[in-house]
Amino acid sequence: MPRQDIIDALGKYTRPFRVTGGEDFQLKNFDPGDTLGLKMDKQEAAHLLERGSEWLAMEQDILYAQDSWSLLLVFQAMDAAGKDGTIKHVMSRVNPQGCDVVSFKQPSDEELSHDFLWRYATKVPERGRIGIFNRSYYEEVLVVRVHQELLKPQKIPPALVGERIWDERLADIARFEDYLTRQGVVILKFYLNLSYEKQKKRFLERLDKPEKNWKFSAADVHERRHWGDYMKAYEEAIRATASRAAPWFIVPADNKWFTRLVVAAAIVEAVEKLDLRYPGVTPEQRKELAAAREELERQK
Ligand code: ATP
Ligand code: MG
Numbered sequence: 001m002p003r004q005d006i007i008d009a010l011g012k013y014t015r016p017f018r019v020t021g022g023e024d025f026q027l028k029n030f031d032p033g034d035t036l037g038l039k040m041d042k043q044e045a046a047h048l049l050e051r052g053s054e055w056l057a058m059e060q061d062i063l064y065a066q067d068s069w070s071l072l073l074v075f076q077a078m079d080a081a082g083k084d085g086t087i088k089h090v091m092s093r094v095n096p097q098g099c100d101v102v103s104f105k106q107p108s109d110e111e112l113s114h115d116f117l118w119r120y121a122t123k124v125p126e127r128g129r130i131g132i133f134n135r136s137y138y139e140e141v142l143v144v145r146v147h148q149e150l151l152k153p154q155k156i157p158p159a160l161v162g163e164r165i166w167d168e169r170l171a172d173i174a175r176f177e178d179y180l181t182r183q184g185v186v187i188l189k190f191y192l193n194l195s196y197e198k199q200k201k202r203f204l205e206r207l208d209k210p211e212k213n214w215k216f217s218a219a220d221v222h223e224r225r226h227w228g229d230y231m232k233a234y235e236e237a238i239r240a241t242a243s244r245a246a247p248w249f250i251v252p253a254d255n256k257w258f259t260r261l262v263v264a265a266a267i268v269e270a271v272e273k274l275d276l277r278y279p280g281v282t283p284e285q286r287k288e289l290a291a292a293r294e295e296l297e298r299q300k
Pocket of ligand 1: 103134
């Protein structure tokens with residue numbers, strides 16, 4: 001299939017959810033239960049996803065060979081939205097040697113002793129690689145904003161902590177992303193958009209099913225009380241940082257099969273747009289290859 005046809009076909013799944021400019025962004029305009037009217041059985045969805053993952057594996061091989069662009073995939077979501085499962089399924093075929101997944105949890109003492117972007121900057125993928133941030137620098141304007149007491153251990157000089165701190169951080173993040181994209185890091189940001197009701201259902205499932213008990217955390221239930229504050233923080237973060245170069249995807253997350261399809265489509269589409277090819281061979285390299293072949297043939 002010609003490249004442009006693939007891009008057009010994928011656009012159907014990605015365009016409705018892509019945000020490239022934040023001015024009038026509102027979460028309420030995005031339905032967590034949306035499936036674009038698609039009805040699929042589990043098998044069909046799994047089959048389609050597998051094809052997408054295979055495609056991605058092929059592209060990753062070229063990305064690695066050309067050793068120039070890299071891909072940074074940022075995943076943000078409320079608990080139980082399906083970040084881990086989406087990462088697992090979408091990346092299932094990709095060569096683990098060209099891919100790094102980093103989960104960002106509560107920062108360590110060392111991390112708290114640095115500027116807020118430090119720990120993330122050190123994990124930006126090398127050229128040719130795919131980096132996945134399972135949570136990211138966005139936590140610095142989400143959980144830290146919702147629980148402002150978390151700012152204190154960051155040891156910022158008090159004179160620099162003012163009312164505008166969140167706007168300042170968002171501007172810093174937007175500039176950091178501009179910088180990275182100008183360096184050849186392709187950034188895609190996914191907000192898995194789960195509804196309040198569906199989160200409750202998934203938590204109850206974790207309590208009801210013994211094989212899901214290990215996933216349950218009472219702290220997550222407590223955190224749910226701050227849902228409204230989180231939604232406000234997400235909305236402001238997306239508004240301030242959605243750009244053409246580093247778009248957000250507001251991925252419906254109430255149906256896992258659909259979440260995975262949209263994420264896979266967005267990644268494949270973005271890499272296709274780079275129009276990557278295996279590096280060509282120069283005339284000198286061709287001569288070297290021919291000489292190596294001769295030598296090999298002479299050997300026993
Ligand atoms: P899962 O629950 O599926 O294992 P998770 O990403 O929720 O995945 P947890 O260990 O449950 O992992 O939670 C990590 C916690 O760390 C989250 O509550 C997140 O908000 C918090 N966190 C991440 N970054 C920061 C930060 N910079 N400052 C404070 N807390 C943070
Ligand atoms: Mg958790």
